[in-house]
Amino acid sequence: MGAQSEGPLVVGVDSSTQSTKTLVVDAETGLVIARGQAPHTVSGDGKESDPEQWWQALGEALRQCGDAARQASAVSVGGQQHGLVALDAAGEVVRPALLWNDVRPAPQSERLTEELGGAKVWAERIGIVPRPAFTVAKWAWLRENEPAAAAATTAVRLPHDYLTQRLTGQSVTDRGDASGTGWWASSTQSYDTEILEHVGLSPDALPRVALPGEAAGTVRTEELPLPHGALVAAGTGDNMAAALGLGLRPGQPVLSLGTSGTVYAVSTHRPTDPTGMVAGFADARGDWLPLACTLNCTLAVDRVAALLGRDREAVEPGGSAVMLPFLDGERTPNLPHASGLVHGLRHSTTAGQLLQAAYDGSVFALLQALDQVLDGDAGADTPLLLIGGGAKGRAWRETVRRLSGRPVVVPQAKELVALGAAAQAAGLLLGEDPAAVARRWGTTRGAEYPAVERDGAAWERLAATLESGGALLRG
Ligand SMILES: Nc1ncnc2c1ncn2[C@@H]1O[C@H](COP(=O)(O)OP(=O)(O)O)[C@@H](O)[C@H]1O
């Protein structure tokens, strides 16, 4: 144990694409008592991970927390959204999970959109247009491409509720993560039986959706170093967990730079964006979480830095190079077949300028959605909260400042997803609103960077390259 606690201890888990992070936190003060982290691998033809690996990584990360984890009174799991975990009648995994960033379901995405009335109908009824990222498109892909695996599937879970089920033996999810499936309708706040029937999935295959503040159960496994009988909260998707961890109030924009890039805010209005750029997710408390997500964020920029043989901070200003680093296809804008595009190279272009162009292209794709995410809920001078692994980097931060023209706040707390899960566990334990718990913990305290003049010229070059690269980017 690294620090002294005053109140009961809670554990927050972030099971994300690249790793599992665990925090043991004092429920009263928010003091982090211990932390752990264990990596995952992503493999397969698309993007897949073995859920058993998440469970093993959770065990490893908790063991790194030492005795503190064994003293926890409550636990909660935040997880990467949308992943399709298919289980058979014995509760065994049928095949590796299809992850949020797997773009193979692009044809199924288009077909589903049209078959059920078009993008506007989806946005109004479900809250999202079924892009390849979402679970419903993954399930349609599985049925078409691996019918035997689909036929053997009797239960479908998301990463966070798969882990919650292994912890508690209970089949429970929450409205936040359910809202990213494509079969939970934001208009009725329940599973949409017509869509489920259309894709051949029984509602019995899905977990119960807990109400905000409801428990999933208690720890029933002996496999992890957690106390038997500790309370387990319903958990949620990783972005919803980070929103809890920041104690967000409506209209406070967040930019998260991790494996995915995300931009979001809490809203009291149910979002219904017919362009599909902004997903109308639910948050974990009863409000909404309009969010746009990119596939090419920290990993894409790190890959460009490695190709150039440079440290990720070794950027140089100036030059005319423009890069759209869509190495994995892209989700925002919706270009699942895209690959990376470079324009404007000259003899004078330096490697550092090319690296800066990769940062610019990645941040541009995210910021393009910001106004639509906020939908008038915040002015141009509202600070952006910068979180995720990339928020530790100077080059990321300065690129965001230069292209947004907004003040930026980088919270001192680095693991906001795990911290949000811990706030949910603390809220359950103490009978408090988890966002109020996080505010009491002071999780947004951090370094403040004032606004700088927005680089309109770089923005225009990026917008022009995106437009003129159309046919190439559509693939
Ligand atoms: N000091 C740093 N500066 C810039 N980027 C960093 C730094 N440390 C980690 N990163 C980036 O953070 C990414 C991981 O972010 P994280 O939010 O933990 O990922 P995930 O989305 O899987 O949770 C890595 O891909 C790496 O590029």
Ligand SMILES: O=C(CO)[C@@H](O)[C@H](O)COP(=O)(O)O
């Ligand atoms: O698909 C989305 C949001 O809609 C992603 O944000 C995933 O939730 C993965 O998150 P990270 O592993 O990057 O944290």
